[in-house]
Amino acid sequence: MKRRLTTILSADVAGYSRLMGTNEAETLAALTAHRAELVDAMVADHQGRIVKLIGDGMLVEFESVVSAVDCAAKIQKGMRARNSAVPADRRIEFRIGVNIGDVIVENDDIFGDGVNIAARIESFAKPGGVAVSAAVREHVGNRLDLIFEDAGEQLLKNIERPVRVYNVVLDAPQAASDQSDRVAAMAHKPSIAVLPFNNMSDDPAQEYFSDGITEDIITDLSKISGLSVVARHTVFAYKGTRVTAQRVAAELGVSFLLEGSVR
Numbered sequence: 001m002k003r004r005l006t007t008i009l010s011a012d013v014a015g016y017s018r019l020m021g022t023n024e025a026e027t028l029a030a031l032t033a034h035r036a037e038l039v040d041a042m043v044a045d046h047q048g049r050i051v052k053l054i055g056d057g058m059l060v061e062f063e064s065v066v067s068a069v070d071c072a073a074k075i076q077k078g079m080r081a082r083n084s085a086v087p088a089d090r091r092i093e094f095r096i097g098v099n100i101g102d103v104i105v106e107n108d109d110i111f112g113d114g115v116n117i118a119a120r121i122e123s124f125a126k127p128g129g130v131a132v133s134a135a136v137r138e139h140v141g142n143r144l145d146l147i148f149e150d151a152g153e154q155l156l157k158n159i160e161r162p163v164r165v166y167n168v169v170l171d172a173p174q175a176a177s178d179q180s181d182r183v184a185a186m187a188h189k190p191s192i193a194v195l196p197f198n199n200m201s202d203d204p205a206q207e208y209f210s211d212g213i214t215e216d217i218i219t220d221l222s223k224i225s226g227l228s229v230v231a232r233h234t235v236f237a238y239k240g241t242r243v244t245a246q247r248v249a250a251e252l253g254v255s256f257l258l259e260g261s262v263r
Helices: 016-022 024-045 064-085 113-122 133-140 179-186 204-222 232-238 245-252
Strands: 004-014 048-054 057-062 094-106 109-111 129-134 147-154 164-168 191-194 256-258
Touching: 004 016, 004 064, 004 113, 016 024, 024 048, 024 057, 024 064, 048 064, 048 109, 057 064, 064 094, 064 129, 064 133, 064 164, 094 113, 094 133, 109 113, 109 164, 113 129, 113 164, 129 133, 147 204, 191 204, 191 232, 191 245, 204 232, 232 245, 245 256
Parallel strands: 094 129, 191 256
Antiparallel strands: 004 057, 004 094, 048 057, 094 109, 129 164, 147 164
């Protein structure tokens, strides 16, 4: 029995049965075109391997976790563009789940919990969205310009242990047009920004670790409903810059700043 650690992407079409019931020929033609013109090319560009197609579903394997998530996000963004002129009730919208795990390999097919969890996580993705496991979230770190929302631990069908699921935010929230707008939006509850922690080590490779600490603190604070927390992509714009804490607080319109270092 051959086994390997790999990244699995599972995808299917939201509301496929309804679409087929409305117009089989049109739905099948649209799905085939999306696969041929967008999905297959995107998978190839990210060094993925399509393991199998199952009706409206697809199972894809990647050697790189980052490549898998990047591919999933770009597929969904590409589908939005392709669906822009299509009526809402006729759109082909994928749901995508990504997991990393140990799999059994047999005749170019893959089996096991790693595959099953990816398929179950996919069901938590919104139509046109991407959901990932905590293991995937941890491996990606801050390597991609994406925001991850913690959906908490979920009980997945036929999976013994709970799995923490994260949803990928494909549309980053727009920054307030000016400081007064931001202050007004946060006035009803305390607000805080966590600035990127400084890497005090002589090893530049530890930069990833210090950034991860910052991101984890932002994620944990974001779980507090009575607190407004500035998004990661906004605060990381200050990384490596020389600005005073007072200036940052004023520009972000927050009451509190958290700074730190990692040694």
